Amino acid sequence: MSNINKNNPQLNRLLDIMQQLRDPNTGCPWDQKQNFESIVAYTIEETYEVADAIFSGNMVDIKDELGDLLFQIVFYAQLAEEQKNFDFEDIAQSISDKLVRRHPHVFQATELKTDDELNLQWEKIKLQEREVAARPNDKSVLANIPIGMTPLLRAQKIQRQCSKVGFDWTEIPPVVDKIHEEIEEVLAEVNASEPNQQAVEEEIGDLLFAVVNLARHTSVNAExxxxxxxxxxxxxxxxxxxxxxxxxxxxxxxxxxxxxxxxxxxxxx
Incomplete structure (x- = not known):
């Protein structure tokens, strides 16, 4: 395992522990048989445990849960290094390069911009990155929204992307009206003489999507x-x-x- 920096003894220790856990001869049997796909569920779980600790306000728990989440990243780095794809240092370099590239107003001699200008600059840089990476030529404004996001976050992301091209209400009243409309449609399906469970599910989905839209318009993260x-x-x-x-x-x-x-x-x- 590559050493990141002699001034980071605990980080080097963690990387060494991960390497020992994966050792094919003396490592832990559970860790030995894991792969990228098998630990995804644990990564998601650890992310929520970090959020739970933050909302509880217990700094000791936050520290511990962040450590568990860091271990997930170290695990992926070890798997990738074994496959000779990349290592932890490559991950750190990649995010550092990206942060510098996406913040020219901080790391280059450019003027500070308004929030709108910063958002436009951010999206322009991301588009350039996709072109350089030769990603699939999906020109939809909804391209590259991760399928793996939780439904609430993904709904919010979809709506935010649509808003950037003007497909959005500019005031809250029509957003609220849409929620009332969706409630009526749910009740119509529920109270039908022969309720269709699939239709009920669809209408409740529409209602949830509308409520996420209200959260977005009031600057609230639905999740x-x-x-x-x-x-x-x-x-x-x-x-x-x-x-x-x-x-x-x-x-x-x-x-x-x-x-x-x-x-x-x-x-x-």
Whole structure:
């Protein structure tokens, strides 16, 4: 494994540990049999655990989870080096070169730009990069949006790209009207004499897409908002369980009115 810098002993140590874990003779059997595809799920999981730690505000947890995520990158680097494709140093060089290339207003003698000018410059540079890399000649504004993004993030990215060419509302009221329209269409399918589950699913998908659009228009990241909503609901529900238990009941024996009363009590606090 290539040493990055003698002044980074812990990074070198991590790279050496990864190499030992993958050693075909003395390494860990689990690590030995992994490949690029098999650890993708773990990478995604670690990314969410980083986000969860950040939202919890515990700096020790954030440090630990960032370490787990860094290990994923080191793992990919080791796999690639074994295949003689690239190593960790190549990864670091690649992102460093890209950051310098995409920020000429910082690393070159150019004037600072407005946000709109910076966004335009960013997209222009990315387009040039794709041309140099000889990527498939997909000229759609939606080209190169990763399929592997979570649905909420991908919906937001699709909408943002469409907005760049003017395919977007400029005010919030029509965005809200669209949400109401989609709710009505969901209810129409749900209340049909013979509900079609596939149609219900499609309309709920349209509703979710419309809600993501509202998040985007209000400068809210839909993924972050939902993560926080999940955390808030979980915290309140656990408190409801405690209230119900103090009443000598269980969640299974309590009726909906008792649970709703406990929920309102928790909200009022």
């Amino acid at each position: 972050t908002a939902l993560i926080k909503a999940n955390r808030k609901f979980e915290k309140r529900f656990r408190q409801v369980e405690q209230v119900i238990e103090k009443q000598g009941l269980s969640m299974e024996s309590a009726d909906m009115q008792q649970m709703e009363a406990a929920w309102q009590l928790i909200k009022s606090r």
